[in-house]
Amino acid sequence: MLLGPALGVSAVLFALGVAGVLLRRNVIIVFICVELMLNAVNLTFVALAQELGPNGQVIVFFVMAVAAAEAAVGLAIILAIFRHKQTVDLQDINLLRG
Amino acid sequence: MREFLFWVFSVIAVGSAVLCISRRSPVASALWLVGTLFSLAGLFVIFDAQFIAVMQVLVYAGAIMVLFLFVIMLLNLGRDSVTDIRGWPGRLVALVFGLGLIVELFGLTHALPDQAHVLPPGAVAQMAQAQGVVAVIAQPMFHDYLVPFEITSVLLLAAVVGAVVLAKRRL
Numbered sequence: 001m002l003l004g005p006a007l008g009v010s011a012v013l014f015a016l017g018v019a020g021v022l023l024r025r026n027v028i029i030v031f032i033c034v035e036l037m038l039n040a041v042n043l044t045f046v047a048l049a050q051e052l053g054p055n056g057q058v059i060v061f062f063v064m065a066v067a068a069a070e071a072a073v074g075l076a077i078i079l080a081i082f083r084h085k086q087t088v089d090l091q092d093i094n095l096l097r098g
Numbered sequence: 099m100r101e102f103l104f105w106v107f108s109v110i111a112v113g114s115a116v117l118c119i120s121r122r123s124p125v126a127s128a129l130w131l132v133g134t135l136f137s138l139a140g141l142f143v144i145f146d147a148q149f150i151a152v153m154q155v156l157v158y159a160g161a162i163m164v165l166f167l168f169v170i171m172l173l174n175l176g177r178d179s180v181t182d183i184r185g186w187p188g189r190l191v192a193l194v195f196g197l198g199l200i201v202e203l204f205g206l207t208h209a210l211p212d213q214a215h216v217l218p219p220g221a222v223a224q225m226a227q228a229q230g231v232v233a234v235i236a237q238p239m240f241h242d243y244l245v246p247f248e249i250t251s252v253l254l255l256a257a258v259v260g261a262v263v264l265a266k267r268r269l
Contacts, residue, residue, distance in 0.1 A: 001219070002104050004207045006145070009108045011203030013115055013134070019196035020119030023189060026182040028124050028170060032131050035162065036115055039138055042154075046147045051216045054225065054234045057147050058243050061235065064157050065250045069257030071162050075169045076264035082173050083267075089182060 006047035013040035027078050027088045031071075038067050104144050111137040122182070124175050128166045135159045146223045148231050 017040060020033030042060045049056030081095075082088055114133035121127045135158045142151035183189070226234050239247055 002101065002144070003210060005104065005108070006141070007207040008204060009112065009141075011200055011207065012112050014203065015196040015199040016112070016115045016119055018199055019192040022192035022195055023119060023184055024182055025184060026124060026175075028166065028173075028175065029119070029127050029182070032124075032127055032166065033119060035158075036118065036131065036134065039135060039158070042150075043138055043141060046142050046145045046150060048211065049147060050145045050222050051211055053217060054222055055238050055242070057150050057235050058239045060147070060150050061153065061239065062243075062246060062250055064153060065254060068157060068162060069253050071165055072257050072261040073264065075165060076261040078169060079172065080264050088173060088175065 003047055003051060007044060010040045010043040010047070013037075013043065025090045027081075027090055027093070030090065031074055031078070035067065035071070038063060100144060104141065107137040107140040107144070110134075111141070120183075124170045125167065128163060128170065131166075132159050132163050135163070146226060148226070149235055 014037050017033045017037035020036065021030050024030055024033070042063055045056040045060045045063070049060075078088065081093060084095075085092060087093070111134050114130045114137065118127050118130035118134060121130060135154060139151040139154040139159070142148075142154060184192075222234070229237070
């Protein structure tokens with residue numbers, strides 16, 4: 001019934017997340033866009049879980065745990081880089097350039 | 099009614115996502131993301147995943163967004179500065195990749211699951227009514243997915259240690 005539209009909405013949200021990652025130079029907003037992509041995939045899992053049984057909801061639970069871990073470590077890395085370079089602009093963060 | 103609510107929440111989710119990637123201030127972006135997360139929680143309720151919807155509001159809109167806003171405050175990025183949106187080449191790349199991805203994923207929306215595996219309509223809601231909303235998720239999680247669950251706890255421990263090590267000035 002609503003499975004097709006839900007997959008469409010999640011496709012739009014995922015594409016918006018990808019576009020945001022490519023469009024922005026602020027590290028924190030890039031990070032927010034990654035969270036947007038994770039949530040789009042969660043919507044896919046929940047919509048399919050209604051048709052195929054509740055195992056999909058368990059996967060969403062794991063995705064949330066991984067997202068929380070990723071946010072904590074990623075924001076700590078952003079803090080460390082900001083302390084070093086005084087910027088969050090991706091154009092100025094080139095520590096690994098040879 | 100269900101369909102109407104689905105479209106209302108979908109429009110709010112997509113609209114907030116568009117505003118989230120187009121606002122200049124990081125605080126505004128984070129707050130529009132909260133709008134998307136809340137409307138996704140509404141969509142989860144529509145798809146009979148009440149427990150996941152509650153976790154979405156508590157963990158995502160609560161904990162993770164507070165973490166984001168806290169870091170924005172810590173780095174003092176609240177006020178609008180020069181725009182960080184890329185120039186025309188970057189916008190073109192984002193547009194092409196975004197539209198390409200939408201076309202590809204919309205192709206997948208017609209690849210619906212095999213009828214042999216599909217449960218009858220309302221089966222998950224009936225299971226939730228018979229066993230309880232949490233038990234429907236807890237049952238597979240602590241039987242079929244017990245090992246992944248334990249690995250997740252190790253992952254969270256590693257994340258806690260890693261975050262402290264990275265954010266500390268001097269060990």
